[in-house]
Amino acid sequence: MPDSLLVPVDGSPLARRAVRYAVENFPGASVTTLHVIDPVDSIVAAEAGGLPVADGWYERARERAAEIHEEARGIADEHGVELATATTVGRPARAILDYAEDHDVDLILLGSHGREGIERALLGSVAERVVRDGRRPVTVVR
Numbered sequence: 579m580p581d582s583l584l585v586p587v588d589g590s591p592l593a594r595r596a597v598r599y600a601v602e603n604f605p606g607a608s609v610t611t612l613h614v615i616d617p618v619d620s621i622v623a624a625e626a627g628g629l630p631v632a633d634g635w636y637e638r639a640r641e642r643a644a645e646i647h648e649e650a651r652g653i654a655d656e657h658g659v660e661l662a663t664a665t666t667v668g669r670p671a672r673a674i675l676d677y678a679e680d681h682d683v684d685l686i687l688l689g690s691h692g693r694e695g696i697e698r699a700l701l702g703s704v705a706e707r708v709v710r711d712g713r714r715p716v717t718v719v720r
Contacts, residue, residue: 580607580684580715586674586704587611589646592689596719597650600687601657607684610662611650612677613643614670640665671707678714687717 583600587593600609615636647663654661666673678686690705709716 580604582682582684583607583609584674584678584681584683584686585609585611585650586670586686586688586708587613587646587650588670588689589642589649590689592719593646594649594653594689596687596689597653597661599717599719601654601659601661604685605659608662609654609659610664610681610683611647612674613646613663613665614673615639615643615665615667616670617667618669670704671711674704674708675712675714678712683714685715685717686712687719690718690720 583604585593585596585600587597597609597611600607643665647665650663651661664677666677668676674686674688677683686708688705688708690703705718709718
């Protein structure tokens with residue numbers, strides 16, 4: 579049984595499912611959720627919506643990260659599990675892998691995909707990259 583789990587979260591239903599899977603199936607393990615703020619998202623949003631990139635995007639991203647972590651805490655609380663949280667900035671797959679290495683995580687547990695439609699096609703699958711490039715065991719939740 580792994581002692582430490584890393585569950586990357588992005589607010590998607592599959593990320594919430596991964597948190598639930600972690601707290602239900604790994605009792606006693608320490609669980610950390612990780613949200614990665616991707617600066618590319620601000621550029622995509624600006625291009626799509628005509629928003630200025632520098633217009634508070636980082637503050638909004640930090641607020642969204644806090645909301646996502648709070649959702650995960652709610653799931654963990656339902657199961658009596660204490661949850662640690664972390665937020666970082668970078669490209670999601672690389673940031674997940676770096677965090678796992680830096681914190682000696684035993685298992686990465688993540689949803690199979692968070693983005694949908696054209697974003698998923700253009701940006702590729704974070705889960706696929708984590709599975710392919712990682713040196714830690716990975717469980718993908720569908």
